[in-house]
Amino acid sequence: MAPNDRPQNLFAVIHDRVLAALDALIAEGLLPAAIDRSRVLVEPPRDAAHGDMATNAAMVLAKDAGRKPRELAEALAGRLRADPLVAAADIAGPGFINLTLRPQAWTQALREAIEAGGDYGRARQGAGETVNIEYVSANPTGPMHVGHCRGAVFGDALANLLAFAGCDVTREYYINDAGAQVDVLARSAYLRYREALGEDIGAIPEGLYPGDYLKPVGAALAKEHGARLKAKPESEWLPLVRAKAIAMMMEAIRADLVALNVRHDVFFSERSLVEEGDAVGKTIAWLRERGEVYEGRLPPPKGAPVEDWEDREQTLFRATDFGDDVDRPLLKSDGSYTYFASDIAYHKSKFDRGFRNLIDVWGADHGGYIKRMQAAVKAVTGGKAALDVKIVQLVKLLRGGEPVKMSKRAGEFVTLREVVDEVGRDAVRFMMLFRKNDAVLDFDLARVIEQSRDNAVFYVQYGHARAHSIFRMAREQFPDLPPGNAARAALVASAPLEWLDDPAELALVRRIALYPRLIEAAAAAHEPHRIAFYLYELASEFHAQWTRGKDLPHLRFIIQNDRELTLARMALVQGVMTVLASGLAILGVSAPEEMR
């Protein structure tokens, strides 16, 4: 294996060794040639007493081999003991093989982490995969509120994670600028326009957007057009006003996203699908040619009665051919496209642009929409693209345990910007990711700015700052220790790591060695929250080891008059720092060097 091709994931290395050992057993005739390798796992055991890694190979393969698990385990363990990385291979329980690695295997992993620096954990699993991830996609009818925040942060972190895992990632925002809502926006803005011209518009009528945020749009329109629009019929002013309002809303939304450090590569206009070459109509025709569109009737929906239900023939997509529960309409009664119709065309566009892995991030209220969209993607890509829809649950905004009151009706809601301004970008981002995406999230404005262990953001960042602090202090003892990250890393990478022999130190080394495996698993599952929890655990172990040095001075990171031991421990600190910084970067959270 070429040195620069060495996989950083030690678990993957051992996994390969186990598979090789199985091949050897096949050659000996102990195992049949046709075995299911996919179920063979190499994992960290829950209990450290069980060694460094465990494999279930013997249990999983026992049936195929026609042998008892423990008998097979005995043969396999015998093979593995010959491996230079393996110090011991014990059989336990129903047939686990517990592996203890030689200490050099772990210290070598630490060395690699330090040498790789910011590239440590970067994976190749996604090599060649093109991923399109669509997130936020808030309607351009107003500023972003806290509800949008979670999807924005989640999508952004997932995109970072996939890119780190080697995927070619495109971040996309779908602008819903075609439906009836943006016409309502235009009418609301027109009212503000008249207001800007000095007219008394009174109360905003029911059905229009009442928020003050449209006043600048009205003012801009007045400045641009003077009173000219007042004389025109709606059919003439509406497109003008609509375009202006959408442009200004998108500008505000982009600014909000920047405040959150969320950036997209592509802003895709729904309207462009209709106006530029009628992509929606073409997609429907395309599906019709393939027999997936027909004229028919739908049964009325069960449950909550629809007041104006009218049984009529309509244009339907055969979603049931692709796993949906019912066929779905493509045209409204007035002949215009349904949102679903343009969404099909939109997803076809993603496929046509070369993407084979599609990810959509939606709010929980769109959960019922997943099946039909996946059906549509199947139809429109011939099954050649996969769509994963990630649902982000709602955020309950609290302050000191009490719910923050919001009145959507009156146009009073807490905006994303207000929250970011109050608690900071890092706190918002980390807390939004410190929970599974499909679980409801309590976000307490008072708690996330506390500087204590309660506050995971702070706790993890403090771990990183503390690592830097240790280096600052170490330089006072050993002035030749270079200050820069790269130079320092070069020095500590050659440190005598065999001096790291305290169990807690070795546990930290193992935790660091786990990072590449974590990246792979989190990327495969599309679950960035795993990074946040891992960082919290790593920080926790690091803080604990630091404090242990108070009672047990020989365990301090800096040992006066023992340059070699100090260097070895600096390597450990450097490893912790490297991984904390890397993980925080994926989450889009800053890694401060000091927090005083």
Place this chain on the structure above:
RNA sequence: GCGCCGGUAGCUCAGCUGGAUAGAGCACCAGACUUCGAAUCUGGGGGUCAGGGGUUCGAAUCCCUUCCGGCGCGCCA
């Protein structure tokens, strides 16, 4: 009525796509600062993994079912 998501310690939540004796934090109790940052740490009690059945070497995890909560159920997006 149907579909999706959830139900794990008093509270808030993890649990690495089926692994070994289910873990953190908060709260509660008892401790550690002349010391590399106490913005930290150590120890303790606390569980019918909502209930029941099944699949198998092995289930919080997969399947069935019941209960509870949230969301959704042409012509909104």
